[in-house]
Amino acid sequence: MTSIIFLSACADVFDDLSPSSSDKRGDFDSSTVGYHPGETAADFSVFDTLNNTFVMSAELVGADAIVLYFTMWCPICDSHMTHMRTHIMPAYPDVKFYFIDYVSGQVSIARASQLDNGYGASSVLVDDFNHTVTDLYSATMGTTIVIDKNMVVQMNEDYKDSRKLQSVLDALP
Amino acid sequence: MKKLHSSTCMKTQVFYSSLMGATFLFSSSVWSASCCGGGGAATLVLPKFFDSMYDASVGYEQYHGFWNKDGEHLSDPPGSDLNQFRITPGFAKRINANWQASIVLPYVWNDNQYAGLSSNTNGLGDATLGFWYENFDDIKCVYAVNSLEDLTPAAYFGASLTIPMGVSPYDDVENSFDITGRGFYRLDANMLLDKTVFPWGVSLSLSYGIYLERDINQEYGNYVEPYKRKLGNRLSGSLGFSYTKTLEELDTLTYTITYAALKEDEATINGAIDSTSGFDTQSVSLAVAYSTMEKDWIVRAAFNHLPTSDGLGSNFPVTDTVTFGVSYVIP
Numbered sequence: 001m002t003s004i005i006f007l008s009a010c011a012d013v014f015d016d017l018s019p020s021s022s023d024k025r026g027d028f029d030s031s032t033v034g035y036h037p038g039e040t041a042a043d044f045s046v047f048d049t050l051n052n053t054f055v056m057s058a059e060l061v062g063a064d065a066i067v068l069y070f071t072m073w074c075p076i077c078d079s080h081m082t083h084m085r086t087h088i089m090p091a092y093p094d095v096k097f098y099f100i101d102y103v104s105g106q107v108s109i110a111r112a113s114q115l116d117n118g119y120g121a122s123s124v125l126v127d128d129f130n131h132t133v134t135d136l137y138s139a140t141m142g143t144t145i146v147i148d149k150n151m152v153v154q155m156n157e158d159y160k161d162s163r164k165l166q167s168v169l170d171a172l173p
Numbered sequence: 174m175k176k177l178h179s180s181t182c183m184k185t186q187v188f189y190s191s192l193m194g195a196t197f198l199f200s201s202s203v204w205s206a207s208c209c210g211g212g213g214a215a216t217l218v219l220p221k222f223f224d225s226m227y228d229a230s231v232g233y234e235q236y237h238g239f240w241n242k243d244g245e246h247l248s249d250p251p252g253s254d255l256n257q258f259r260i261t262p263g264f265a266k267r268i269n270a271n272w273q274a275s276i277v278l279p280y281v282w283n284d285n286q287y288a289g290l291s292s293n294t295n296g297l298g299d300a301t302l303g304f305w306y307e308n309f310d311d312i313k314c315v316y317a318v319n320s321l322e323d324l325t326p327a328a329y330f331g332a333s334l335t336i337p338m339g340v341s342p343y344d345d346v347e348n349s350f351d352i353t354g355r356g357f358y359r360l361d362a363n364m365l366l367d368k369t370v371f372p373w374g375v376s377l378s379l380s381y382g383i384y385l386e387r388d389i390n391q392e393y394g395n396y397v398e399p400y401k402r403k404l405g406n407r408l409s410g411s412l413g414f415s416y417t418k419t420l421e422e423l424d425t426l427t428y429t430i431t432y433a434a435l436k437e438d439e440a441t442i443n444g445a446i447d448s449t450s451g452f453d454t455q456s457v458s459l460a461v462a463y464s465t466m467e468k469d470w471i472v473r474a475a476f477n478h479l480p481t482s483d484g485l486g487s488n489f490p491v492t493d494t495v496t497f498g499v500s501y502v503i504p
Contacts, residue, residue, distance in 0.1 A: 015341075015343060015344045015345065015391070016337035016338075016339075016341050016343060016344060016354070016356045016357075016387075017336070017337060017338075019343070019387040019388040019389065019390075020388060020390050020399075021388035021390060021399045021401075022390055022399065023390065023396075023398065023399050024390055024391070024396040025396045025397065025398065026396070072250075072287070072349070073247075073249065073250050074239065074490070075239040075240070075241065075242075075452070075488050075489055075490060076449070076488075078239070078241045078242065078247065079241070079242045079449040079450070079488055080449055082241070082242060083448065083449050101250075102289075102290070103250060103253070103287035103288070103289055103290045104250055104251075104252075104287060104288050104289045105287070105288050105289015105290065106288055106289060109250060109251050109252055109288045109289070110250075112250075112251050113250040113251065116247060116248055117247050118247075127289075128289075129289050131289075131290070138393075138394075138395055140347070140348035140349045140393045141348070141349035142349070143393075156395065157392055157395065157397045158342070158392045158393075158397075159449070160442055160447060160449075161442050161445065161446070161447035161448065161449060161450075162449075163442070163445065164398075
């Protein structure tokens with residue numbers, strides 16, 4: 001038990017014991033495909049909860065950007081999604097917003113969660129059993145991704161209080 | 174009326190104090206979240222007149238949906254089975270006649286099954302260093318109340334420091350299922366009042382905690398533009414009632430029912446309020462504890478329940494927790 005504790009301690013805890021304010025983001029540009037802000041977004045195809053095929057590049061046509069929010073239908077997720085639906089979506093009519101269920105794996109289950117949680121009118125996408133989109137964008141609970149009309153990733157981080165999201169949407173090319 | 178410092182009454186108070194320490198642990202354990210945040214613990218309480226105490230508990234917490242920000246209870250996704258298992262060792266040591274210190278360090282296993290995802294992770298939880306001042310010099314347990322003095326409770330005043338030893342979203346981790354701690358230091362001011370009129374007891378605990386603001390430059394292993402975050406101040410309290418049954422050879426069984434509540438204010442990001450954060454929750458615990466006549470061994474079991482009714486919490490998971498614990502007290 002002692003060895004387990006110390007192994008864990010060495011691996012993970014020091015960042016929290018002595019937090020850093022250093023900006024360690026790398027320099028990324030659109031010449032590479034990836035999930036970091038500045039990179040060209042990787043295209044992907046999934047189903048939505050109405051069994052329609054969603055192709056990211058096709059959805060960008062005619063829109064200023066798309067916003068992807070990764071949900072596991074948890075309290076924090078619901079708080080974020082409610083906030084986004086109430087305060088953000090109405091302010092950006094030319095941006096398309098999608099919630100991605102990355103824990104259900106099946107359209108029917110994702111649809112049930114969508115309805116149970118009161119998001120029947122929202123667009124919900126379903127990541128597959130291999131978590132293709134989640135892995136592609138290094139996403140997890142609360143991850144919010146903005147991809148502009150040029151297919152460049154403009155944001156990839158937690159939703160938090162939405163201020164970062166708003167500033168990114170306000171500065172879209 | 175003269176206080177009866179008989180073995181049974183004295184035993185009941187020191188034992189009950191220890192049990193309240195355990196109740197602190199029980200109630201605090203549920204402030205965790207298998208999906209998103211931590212297995213913290215609270216402070217131990219060393220019985221009066223004893224030198225030190227070893228304590229260990231195991232807890233199994235099962236998730237039953239959550240309250241959203243509006244207090245509406247929502248279910249977890251169909252096909253999901255979300256659980257957290259904790260082992261929490263602790264040690265308390267007397268500093269002098271009225272002061273004591275303790276440390277508690279949980280180890281946490283997260284076991285989450287969804288229809289399309291399965292995750293089993295583990296790691297340290299957040300540790301707690303605690304200090305208590307006992308504002309009494311003799312046993313406050315009485316057999317009958319004949320004067321105001323007999324109503325004087327045993328009062329403990331203390332402070333605790335939560336140390337972010339657990340794995341938080343701000344560590345180099347892959348996803349939210351790895352999380353076993355909240356990632357913030359927290360200072361708490363604690364008070365525990367305990368009155369026993371044998372065989373009945375009542376206890377009241379209050380705690381007010383302040384998180385320290387910290388820098389953040391990564392989320393789930395991805396570097397982000399650095400910012401400062403401070404979790405909201407938290408107020409928690411519990412009210413417990415107990416009954417002690419004396420067994421043969423003066424061993425005892427104590428039954429306790431405790432109501433606990435917690436409210437955490439909204440967090441701030443770079444000084445601005447994050448309206449998506451903050452929570453409140455309520456729980457009820459049933460506990461039974463067995464103590465030997467010598468008061469050296471205490472074995473306890475508890476069931477902590479958060480009701481699924483709307484309006485009894487917000488922005489927080491609903492769980493049931495079963496905990497078994499044992500304490501070894503050294504005179």
